[in-house]
Amino acid sequence: MEAPDYEVLSVREQLFHERIRECIISTLLFATLYIVCHIFLTRFKKPAEFTTVDDEDATVNKIALELCTFTLAIALGAVLLLPFSIISNEVLLSLPRNYYIQWLNGSLIHGLWNLVFLFSNLSLIFLMPFAYFFTESEGFAGSRKGVLGRVYETVVMLMLLTLLVLGMVWVASAIVDNKASRESLYDFWEYYLPYLYSCISFLGVLLLLVCTPLGLARMFSVTGKLLVKPRLLEDLEEQLYCSAFEEAALTRRICNPTSCWLPLDMELLHRQLLALQTQRVLLEKRRKASAWQRNLGYPLAMLCLLVLTGLSVLIVAIHILELLIDEAAMPRGMQGASLGQVSFSKLGSFGAVVQVVLIFYLMVSSVVGFYSSPLFRSLRPRWHDTAMTQIIGNCVCLLVLSSALPVFSRTLGLTRFDLLGDFGRFNWLGNFYIVFLYNAAFAGLTTLCLVKTFTAAVRAELIRAFGLDRLPLPVSGFPRTSRKTQHQ
Secondary structure (H helix, E strand, O other): OOHHHHHHHHHHHHHHHHHHHHHHHHHHHHHHHHHHHHHHHHOOEOHHHOOOOOHHHHHHHHHHHHHHHHHHHHHHHHHHHHHHHHHHHHHHHHOOOOHHHOOOOHHHHHHHHHHHHHHHHHHHHHHHHHHHHHHHOOOOOOOOOOHHHHHHHHHHHHHHHHHHHHHHHHHHHHHHOHHHHHHHHHOHHHHHHHHHHHHHHHHHHHHHHHHHHHHHHHHHHHHHHHOOOOOOOOOHHHHHHHHHHHHHHHHHHHHOHHHOOOOOOHHHHHHHHHHHHHHHHHHHHHHOOOHHHHHHHHHHHHHHHHHHHHHHHHHHHHHHHHHHHOHHHOOOEOOOOOOOOOOOOOOOHHHHHHHHHHHHHHHHHHHHHHHHOOOOHHHOOOOOOEOHHHHHHHHHHHHHHHHOHHHHHHHOOOOOOOEOHHHHHOHHHHOHHHHHHHHHHHHHHHHHHHHHHHHHHHHHHHHHHOOHHHOOOOOOOOOOOOHHHHHO
8 A cells, every 4th residue: 555545544543533632522521511410400399290100190200301301401402602712712712732632622612512503403493392292192082091101192292383383483484585485495404404403593582682681680699699798787586586477476376376266277387387497497597607608798799799780781782882983893604714813802811711600690590590580580490399391391491591692692793603503503693783773772760770689679678777677657547637636
């Protein structure tokens, strides 16, 4: 064999080994995410649905739980996608020829983006509807009962739903662009699914626009409940006294139910007593907190939240000015550019770390705002008391939010990292008016929510600090006595 043949063979072997290495790394990453999500979901599922007398229902719920675990793992991967890419780019810039990071390259990052895009489509369009119909199905009338009968009914329902959704999307694409609709009809995979995912991602970005400002305002109150406040802002002794007093009253009412002439709901009283005991234990733990944790932890946490929130609003405001000055700041897909060539932050590695922290902070804020909104408050999972259909709804909503996070971050100008793969093919990303109005709406809503929250919190703290909340309220219904009547 001649020398050129050896060179060709070595190149082929190298490509083969790189491909196998990327598959192994992707599999290990997904397996890790899957295990974490499975442990997380088992903490919220309702045990009674998996230990029923009917083995058929238990089997159906187990299959649906595995599908939800897969979907939640994809959602977590979508959250980590952009931060992992930013950090990888900075690592390749800092250590371009290091032997131990040769596995980290542009091909691996592009592959992860494409896999997340593919499995997000698969989960949203097929797996989650299948899981919902599977848990609600009972089999066709007259057919043999069992899991297989439920599978038949679920597949039929899923096919009808798929035809309905794809038909509606094709009609929408025909209204927007007739040429694109013909292309999507001819090439289902290349045009149809990306357009459908573009619509879902646009809905997710709109949902983030509503939930993130609300979550940014709610983060301060949520953090305040988790941490121990200084004694100037919180009187734990009074709360413990009130909790012990209410617990004693409920205990006496439960022990002597005949002392009250009204019928008592004993189950409700027991739940209230359990909630009060849990509250008292938490208050005792907070009272035992150290002075450093009480006087230093709470102010530092509030300061960090304030800095991150202000920095997010400042970056969005700067991005709005850049859009007005130069349209080159518009988000675009990354076509052909490779990682490790240039930093996507003007501050280098420090700026990249700040970008990653802001992306995670906004994602956590959006989740907090999502579960705090009145429309989705009923979806909030409960510890060991979440129904299977509720778990499915939570997984779908979290996947929609997380898959829209890269587009959301790039649209707001939080990072200069261009979207890879099919994420950069969304047509509405190149529309100047949509991007500008989105940034302006985000800045306005965030400012409005923060101003409203801070003014209400300051008023409440001042009233509590001066003891005005313990003043007796004026009794209505009695006419005021005039000075002339008092004189007489």
